[in-house]
Amino acid sequence: MTDSLTQRVAFLIAHAQPDEAACLRARQGLVDYLACTFPVLTRALPDPDLDTVRQQFPPTHAAYRALLLGYASHALDYDDFHADLRGHPSAVILSTLFALLGAASNVVTPSAFLAAYVTGVEMAARLGLAAGHQHYVIGFHTTATLGGVAATAAAARLLGLSVAQTQVALGLAATQAAGLRRQMGSSTKPLHVGWAARAATDAVQLAAAGFDGQKEGVIESLLLSHGGSVEWLAQLTSGWGAPWRIVSPGLEFKRYPTCSGTHSAADAALRLRKQLLAEGMAPTNFESAIASISVRFPVGGDTAPAITGPVHGIEARFSLEYVIADALLTGALPLSHYTAAPVIPAIALLAKRVVRQPDASVPPDADNPDLRFHHVQLRLHSGRAFDACVARAESRTWQADPLQKLYEALNRQKVLDVSAAVADAELTSIEALQRWTKRLMAALEC
Structure with a gap:
């Protein structure tokens, strides 16, 4: 040798x-x-x-x-x-x-x-x-x-x-x-x-x-x-x-047919959906009731899901905005939403309200991707706010x-x-x- x-x-x-x-x-x-x-x-x-x-x-x-x-x-x-x-x-x-x-x-x-x-x-x-x-x-x-x-x-x-x-x-x-x-x-x-x-x-x-x-x-x-x-x-x-x-x-x-870098964001959005449902809000009213959505993550945590305005479902697999909106509106990320077909207008409309907020107060994602998290917060037109945070380490156990x-x-x-x-x-x-x-x-x- x-x-x-x-x-x-x-x-x-x-x-x-x-x-x-x-x-x-x-x-x-x-x-x-x-x-x-x-x-x-x-x-x-x-x-x-x-x-x-x-x-x-x-x-x-x-x-x-x-x-x-x-x-x-x-x-x-x-x-x-x-x-x-x-x-x-x-x-x-x-x-x-x-x-x-x-x-x-x-x-x-x-x-x-x-x-x-x-x-x-x-x-x-x-x-x-x-x-x-x-x-x-x-x-x-x-x-x-x-x-x-x-x-x-x-x-x-x-x-x-x-x-x-x-x-x-x-x-x-x-x-x-x-x-x-x-x-x-x-x-x-x-x-x-x-x-x-x-x-x-x-x-x-x-x-x-x-x-x-x-x-x-x-x-x-x-x-x-x-x-x-x-x-x-x-x-x-x-x-x-x-x-x-x-x-x-x-x-x-x-668990979802999307980029793995979106999964903890999807899980956070699904938790928010449960909170809204517990408040007695019907899913058909989500779009009109939600004023804004933000997603916070370590700097570089969106390197893979970098597409902000997907045109079709294949691009949507790599869009934090679309995945969050889909989870909120439908309560799932069905495979049919992530094919070559055009994006679904209602989901795309809500996705436009999602704002990315890289968090420089925590170590960058490249230092340790396993520490990545997605903190999703939504605010209603009424002024009420709801938030949920899911870490990648937690999300990966839901396989x-x-x-x-x-x-x-x-x-x-x-x-x-x-x-x-x-x-x-x-x-x-x-x-x-x-x-x-x-x-x-x-x-x-x-």
């Missing part, structure tokens, strides 16, 4: 042995991934650009299958989130793994598949920690830039690449790392995931075939060039798998049930036996893994 960080990381990837707790969490992540991917692939929920992507990248080989799966899995922006990455690891990682399974002739066991997935999440989380907060703040979309390298780690573990081959694969993925946060609110954001999954698939297949590439310094180069001069390289290897990052801090399964999400997704499609599908999704047998792989590959051809 040398002092190369890239080699140390490759060694950890090649020899990763996740425990049962990590594999249990991986099963939950897999269910959530399938629930978010199938409705889009089968057009149970329409997507404005899926057909365009499919036409340009027909699923004729593994890399294009990874791209299509990546796009579909993130199209709803409902897939899981990891705080260390500040992004969505499973969409990239599982899209890559399933694409490779669809092309493989050898049989892969569920334990090997889950171990690869856990390894990928570990890599994603540690890349996020090592890159530091400035990577995201200066404008990179971490799911795209770091997610592709993490997916490469998972795929290298799945295919049993040697340490040297893994080093080459990581370098091939790292040199393709790209994606700008400015694309949020458009179909390019899920395409970032597809591109990252394609890059990971190409990287491991080339490395496995003996393709040459730099083995030393590639991970260091990625972090130093993308970290905004704030990097902690030791975070990449120190304490690897102790505990596995898929367990702690763990995957977060979205969706992946099994219920999958049940609802498959029930809408009416194409699979729901109870059998849910049991299958927990991957208790090789046959279950093969069935899901075949279903995904068949859906790609639709």
Whole structure:
């Protein structure tokens, strides 16, 4: 062994042995991934650009299958989130793994598949920690830039690449790392995931075939060039798998189909709605009764949900104003409000009364996003005021049930036996893994 960080990381990837707790969490992540991917692939929920992507990248080989799966899995922006990455690891990682399974002739066991997935999440989380907060703040979309390298780690573990081959694969993925946060609110954001999954698939297949590439310094180069001069390289290897990052801090399964940076604001608005209802106010009178709404948060706490005047539901996923107004008026954030359809006029009208108030009296969000809060206050024309404050740490405990999400997704499609599908999704047998792989590959051809 040398002092190369890239080699140390490759060694950890090649020899990763996740425990049962990590594999249990991986099963939950897999269910959530399938629930978010199938409705889009089968057009149970329409997507404005899926057909365009499919036409340009027909699923004729593994890399294009990874791209299509990546796009579909993130199209709803409902897939899981990891705080260390500040992004969505499973969409990239599982899209890559399933694409490779669809092309493989050898049989892969569920334990090997889950171990690869856990390894990928570990890599994603540690890349996020090592890159530091400035990577995201200066404008990179971490799911795209770091997610592709993490997916490469998972795929290298799945295919049993040697340490040297893994080093080459990581370098091939790292040199393709790209994606700008400015694309949020458009179909390019899920395409970032597809591109990252394609890059990971190409990287491991080339490395496995003996393709040459730099083995030393590639991970260091990625972090130093993308970290905004704030990097902690030791975070990449120190304490690897102790505990596995898929367990702690763990995957977060979205409760709402909006940017995770809006969730505590939505929860605060829902509490305000309950207060208004307790006062005997009817929801039909909210719009006329509310004079103003303010939302306070640490400086930088609105970096991701930066869109103030969304035109359609995809942009609305990244609008604090729209999410707060939706929660107040409807008492929910239904998926139907966050598609490519135009924003709902009544919600958009109330959203215009929401004013952002970054709070400079508390540490900035970049110092520790886990300390983020949203303090929402509304004032009625009568002069009465109501307020509610929810911290991200509190909001993240209110997560969706992946099994219920999958049940609802498959029930809408009416194409699979729901109870059998849910049991299958927990991957208790090789046959279950093969069935899901075949279903995904068949859906790609639709």
